[in-house]
Amino acid sequence: MKRAQQHAIWGRRGTFILAATGSAVGLGNIWKFPYIVGENGGGAFVLMYLLCICLIGLPVMAAEVLLGRRGRANPIMAVGEVVRESRSSKAWGLIGWAGVVAGFIILSYYSVIAGWTLEYVTTAARGGFAGIDGHTASATFNALLGDVSKLVRWQTAFLCMTALIIMFGVTRGLETAVRILMPLLFVLLVLLLLYSAYAGDFLAGLRFLFSFRISDLSLEGLSLALGHAFFTLSLGMGAIMAYGSYMPHNTSILKTVITVGCLDTLVALMAGMVIFPIVFATPGVEPGGGPGLLFETLPIVFGGMPVGTIVGAVFFLLITLAAWSSNISLLEPIVAYLTENFRFHRLSASLLIIFLAWLLGLTTVYSLNHWQGMNMVAGMTPFDFSQFLTEQVLLPLGALAMAVYVGWFMKKAPLRREMKLDATHWFGRWYTILRYVSPVLILVVFLLGLFDKFAG
Ligand code: TRP
Numbered sequence: 001m002k003r004a005q006q007h008a009i010w011g012r013r014g015t016f017i018l019a020a021t022g023s024a025v026g027l028g029n030i031w032k033f034p035y036i037v038g039e040n041g042g043g044a045f046v047l048m049y050l051l052c053i054c055l056i057g058l059p060v061m062a063a064e065v066l067l068g069r070r071g072r073a074n075p076i077m078a079v080g081e082v083v084r085e086s087r088s089s090k091a092w093g094l095i096g097w098a099g100v101v102a103g104f105i106i107l108s109y110y111s112v113i114a115g116w117t118l119e120y121v122t123t124a125a126r127g128g129f130a131g132i133d134g135h136t137a138s139a140t141f142n143a144l145l146g147d148v149s150k151l152v153r154w155q156t157a158f159l160c161m162t163a164l165i166i167m168f169g170v171t172r173g174l175e176t177a178v179r180i181l182m183p184l185l186f187v188l189l190v191l192l193l194l195y196s197a198y199a200g201d202f203l204a205g206l207r208f209l210f211s212f213r214i215s216d217l218s219l220e221g222l223s224l225a226l227g228h229a230f231f232t233l234s235l236g237m238g239a240i241m242a243y244g245s246y247m248p249h250n251t252s253i254l255k256t257v258i259t260v261g262c263l264d265t266l267v268a269l270m271a272g273m274v275i276f277p278i279v280f281a282t283p284g285v286e287p288g289g290g291p292g293l294l295f296e297t298l299p300i301v302f303g304g305m306p307v308g309t310i311v312g313a314v315f316f317l318l319i320t321l322a323a324w325s326s327n328i329s330l331l332e333p334i335v336a337y338l339t340e341n342f343r344f345h346r347l348s349a350s351l352l353i354i355f356l357a358w359l360l361g362l363t364t365v366y367s368l369n370h371w372q373g374m375n376m377v378a379g380m381t382p383f384d385f386s387q388f389l390t391e392q393v394l395l396p397l398g399a400l401a402m403a404v405y406v407g408w409f410m411k412k413a414p415l416r417r418e419m420k421l422d423a424t425h426w427f428g429r430w431y432t433i434l435r436y437v438s439p440v441l442i443l444v445v446f447l448l449g450l451f452d453k454f455a456g
Contacts, residue, residue: 005294015175016247019329020260021066022178023239025185026326028232029268030319031294034275036224038287041216042208046272048073048222052229053265056441059434060399061233061240062257063406066418067095068244069253074336075099075238078245088409095401099238100334102394104353106237107330108360109386111162112368114323115154116295117316119144124302124312132303134284134296141295147369155361158320162327162352166335178325185318189267192274192315195301200277208280209272227391232264236398237390239329242336246315252421254430274298308328331357360386378453392449400442407435 033412037045040174070085071078076096083092083095123129124141144150165177196202231238247256271294278297279285285297302312338349367374367383376385419427 013419016243017256017259018178019175019246019325020234020240021182021263022322022325023243023329024260024264024326025182025267025322025373027117027319027323028228028326029108029264030271030322031113031117031291032228033232033268034272035289035291035293036228037209037272038276038279038293040218040221040224041213042287043210043212044214044216045221045225046269047212048217048225050265051444052226052441053233053261055433056226056399056438057229057233057235058257058261058436059430060230061261061400062430063434064235064238064240064399065244065247065253066406066415067402068238068417069239069247069249070414072245073243074245074299074340075241075333076337077340082410082414084273085414085415086409086411088405092401092405092409095398095405096238096298098394098398098401099236099241100337102237102328102390103239103333104357105360105386105390105394107230107327107353108357109364109383110327110330111158111357112151112155112321112361112364113291114158114320115151116144117320117323118154118157119150120299120316121313121320123318124299124309127309129299129303129308129312132299134282134300137299137303138284138292140299141292144295145292145337148365150451151365151368152362155365156358158324158327159354159358159361161324162331162353165328166331166350167322167347169346173306177321181321181325185322186267188311188315188318189270189274192301193233193270195305196274196277199281199301199304201280202273202277205273205275205277206282208276209269214238218275219448219452221426222445223392223452226396226445226449227277230395230399231391232268234263234326234329236291236395236402237330237334238398240426242333243329248456254422254426295407299446311329342441374444384451388453392446392453396442396446400439400446403434403438403442407431407439 005206008400067082068075068078071081073081076093079096080093084089128140129137190296196205234240275293275297276287278301279287282297282300285300287293289296299312302308302315306313331350334353335346335349338344338352339346344352363371363382364386367381371381374381376382380388419430422430
């Protein structure tokens with residue numbers, strides 16, 4: 001009965017694409033991608049990232065969607081169901097559990113950062129960026145990071161916004177929201193891109209993003225590129241699995257996954273092409289500026305534009321909304337599990353989880369100021385550690401387990417049935433990459449990354 005209800009949940013064809021794109025496109029694309037590119041040598045990092053998306057991200061994403069659609073339930077129960085069907089070891093059930101833990105931790109810090117965008121919406125709308133230069137922009141951003149009560153207020157607001165949509169169920173709220181927001185975000189990015197091409201040092205920006213020097217390759221960069229490929233595609237923790245479980249049977253998994261992957265990559269590259277030309281044209285702003293990059297460069301652009309107050313406010317609002325649809329996908333699998341397994345009401349499940357995520361998020365808030373010099377593990381603050389644990393450990397391991405499970409342990413008949421709309425040669429190519437290429441690459445990069453972090 002419950003399964004049947006879930007089955008019917010996506011109202012229209014194409015909603016999976018929108019919802020999955022809503023999940024994928026978020027702070028990872030607009031905030032994180034540009035700054036880790038900036039910190040890791042530009043083009044070389046972009047290349048490693050693109051390879052990770054194609055050889056690992058997309059094949060694993062198809063496997064994750066497939067698991068969800070086959071299991072037709074929340075990630076924990078869906079994996080359990082598929083494992084039962086294939087008569088494999090129950091230990092595979094850990095995929096679902098590790099995912100829930102990873103999702104919860106990401107939810108906790110993601111909401112804090114999304115809170116920064118809310119603050120920037122209000123500052124922009126008040127005309128707070130008018131005529132701002134590089135130094136003032138940095139000072140404004142650092143003042144925000146030092147203001148605990150402001151950070152907590154916005155974190156709380158953002159978590160409440162997330163719970164609100166989840167409470168009403170995913171279909172109505174999310175479906176309508178992404179249908180309008182995603183195209184709008186795209187249009188604004190194009191406009192900003194034109195502006196950046198006109199007012200920034202566009203060639204220097206492009207050169208930085210796309211020119212490749214062997215000497216810029218590093219182990220740390222490779223492991224970050226892999227972690228980011230999972231993060232930006234929302235892979236490895238069950239978010240895509242949960243959305244896949246609402247996907248109708250008459251949709252081709254591979255086509256859908258490729259569409260989502262292309263849209264996500266396009267948005268990330270566009271964000272880079274907006275930000276770097278401005279970075280290179282602004283004295284006092286460096287590409288390796290770290291997490292503040294977006295918040296320190298764009299205000300300068302908006303501050304110098306004739307209608308910058310409106311454009312700035314709208315742009316930060318759209319980033320907030322992109323982060324909103326991503327945060328929803330982090331909360332949804334956990335809430336679905338609590339309601340389906342323990343008969344929680346959606347409302348109480350949402351409130352419980354956002355309260356716990358809020359508590360854990362406080363460690364991120366304090367890492368930005370009072371605990372800035374804290375050395376939790378290997379020189380990391382609790383915020384750094386949360387990011388490391390999820391993006392460099394739990395997501396790659398979750399994705400590895402999914403690839404190995406679907407590639408080697410799932411029976412071929414149900415697999416082929418789920419992929420029946422995909423041409424045989426595409427299925428064959430996907431299956432080969434998923435079995436032989438993705439797991440090996442994930443494992444190698446994962447181990448090298450750990451080595452680099454703790455022994456290097
Ligand atoms: N992909 C989102 C971004 O790029 C973040 C995100 C949403 C996510 N759901 C996820 C990351 C699940 C990992 C797992 O901002």
